[in-house]
């Protein structure tokens with residue numbers, strides 16, 4: 573099958589009480605590790621590309637790699653733009669083979685966010701592409717935007733936003749954040765499930781998205797530290813909280829940092845144990861295997877989407 577939009581994936585996920593993993597991709601090994609896990613567990617996948625990924629790897633390379641992933645597995649795969657910063661970037665992705673885009677107007681004033689998001693939705697829908705919008709801001713860094721404090725989604729805005737823009741899904745801020753340092757040392761991880769519940773009450777059967785949802789898997793952090801890294805204070809979202817979210821209206825869970833940690837841990841370990849090796853395939857193969865293992869773990873314990881392809 574060709575690359576798919578998120579429409580059926582989200583309808584099935586909402587009805588089935590599970591979520592689809594949206595994994596950030598930047599190169600071939602990351603894509604292969606993710607789709608090997610999807611294939612083994614027969615899971616639908618969203619492969620997402622940030623502005624930074626497009627700048628690093630080139631739009632066309634990433635599209636062709638994701639098309640190859642679909643062609644070799646036959647899995648339902650959506651190719652999604654993560655944190656689209658403006659209309660032009662979204663248009664370029666829509667015209668260039670993406671099946672889904674996010675327009676992230678969350679840092680703009682509300683009315684500007686509505687106007688920008690609607691412009692992207694009108695264009696995307698005319699081309700059969702689905703759109704994710706965002707209300708509220710996560711703490712942390714994403715591409716060029718650095719936010720120090722959460723600005724939680726205001727539930728009383730969501731019906732107006734979705735109604736006026738026509739978005740297909742909505743990312744909300746309930747206390748997750750981007751990166752590997754999501755809470756201060758000693759701080760108890762907490763999410764605002766009350767906001768999620770109120771948003772879903774106001775938007776019946778509407779797919780909600782969680783960004784910043786890596787758990788910062790301790791096994792990989794320990795390995796990074798064991799082989800010369802310095803990530804003692806890394807802390808993520810507890811997996812049981814994400815599993816709870818996946819059973820509710822949350823249909824898409826974004827994971828990037830956990831992929832980075834898995835890959836970096838494997839490469840650090842390989843390099844430390846094999847100091848004379850210099851063939852990139854020797855350290856990228858275990859890195860790819862580590863990504864596969866991590867994604868399998870997410871599908872089985874957090875997302876609940878095994879067997880749903």
Ligand code: G3H
Nearest residue numbers: 622624625714715750828
């Ligand atoms: O939300 C941001 C994602 O983790 C992508 O990160 O902009 O460094 O590619 P990036």
Ligand code: 13P
Nearest residue numbers: 751783784785786828829
């Ligand atoms: P993490 O940094 O928690 O993996 O979040 C990734 C993300 O939200 C991409 O949009």
Ligand code: ZN
Nearest residue numbers: 714783784826
């Ligand atoms: Zn994000």
